[in-house]
Ligand SMILES: *[C@@H]1O[C@H](CO)[C@@H](O)[C@H](O)[C@H]1NC(C)=O
């Protein structure tokens with residue numbers, strides 16, 4: 114699985130291997146029985162609407178322009194392809210799980226988008242969850258923005274997005290966003306920043322808040338299989354590196370996993386973790402919700418530096434453990450390493466809050482038909 118992760122971070126564009134994590138198509142309407150919740154009923158009732166299919170000659174423009182401000186009609190497409198970079202593997206997988214109750218969905222996971230070899234591309238909807246570059250953009254796509262504010266791919270004029278269908282001219286971010294059926298962003302704070310930006314505001318871009326989701330884990334994680342006290346995983350920025358070095362100098366033993374651990378290997382690692390430490394990538398201090406949701410879903414206690422987004426920070430104050438500065442981090446981590454009862458109590462609080470506020474269905478069900 115990790116064969117293509119010899120790239121360091123998200124920087125190089127060497128690796129063009131798509132890993133087909135799951136090629137099996139879920140088979141549409143009757144494939145999965147109802148899971149029974151109230152939200153689920155609404156979700157499934159959309160199902161009754163008739164499907165009509167566009168011919169290949171009908172273009173993305175039609176998909177974009179014909180629906181006004183209304184929902185995207187997923188039934189207009191023969192299938193959905195979720196293209197997720199490895200860092201958001203679990204989020205791509207959850208999107209696949211939820212959508213495949215009604216649609217034919219394929220999840221492809223990649224470390225960098227290759228040029229497309231697509232069958233039936235005009236009749237397919239792509240949900241692209243890029244690390245930073247969308248490769249060659251498909252005809253119909255939802256762009257699910259997964260990067261933190263400040264990342265170069267969010268600079269309106271950065272030309273890291275490749276252009277349409279074999280045209281090697283690089284597209285600027287504004288155009289890549291505008292060409293999308295919708296742009297989803299995990300952060301509502303980002304949406305207010307886009308709305309305040311003259312460049313983004315001047316374009317007809319449809320933004321939508323789709324937070325990174327809590328997801329069910331099966332089989333459930335067992336406490337007795339946890340043998341890692343403190344885990345750190347993901348991209349090792351200079352900022353993170355220096356904090357981790359200081360923590361280790363103070364005698365804390367942190368299990369560190371890099372980007373080569375993702376997908377199923379990461380799932381296995383998360384099952385073993387009692388505590389996941391979340392340090393900010395850079396000084397923007399945007400809360401790393403992808404890691405937080407993933408860790409909570411796998412039943413770990415998350416100890417995090419506080420985030421800079423006030424509303425989000427307020428929402429999570431009692432549901433994660435926050436600590437700032439090396440001394441406090443060390444103290445708080447040591448406390449939860451020593452006191453198993455307190456850790457299990459707190460991790461349960463986080464898990465339940467995430468489950469009740471961050472399940473994916475409510476954020477997309479009214480919007481996709
Ligand atoms: C490639 O894209 C650019 C920018 O959209 C456009 O100006 C150019 O004509 C395109 N070239 C081809 C060969 O389609």
Ligand SMILES: *[C@@H]1O[C@H](CO)[C@@H](O)[C@H](O)[C@H]1NC(C)=O
Nearest residue numbers: 451452453454455456458459
């Ligand atoms: C451990 O945590 C529990 C629950 O928060 C608390 O009641 C207990 O006093 C703590 N034990 C020690 C030794 O601090």
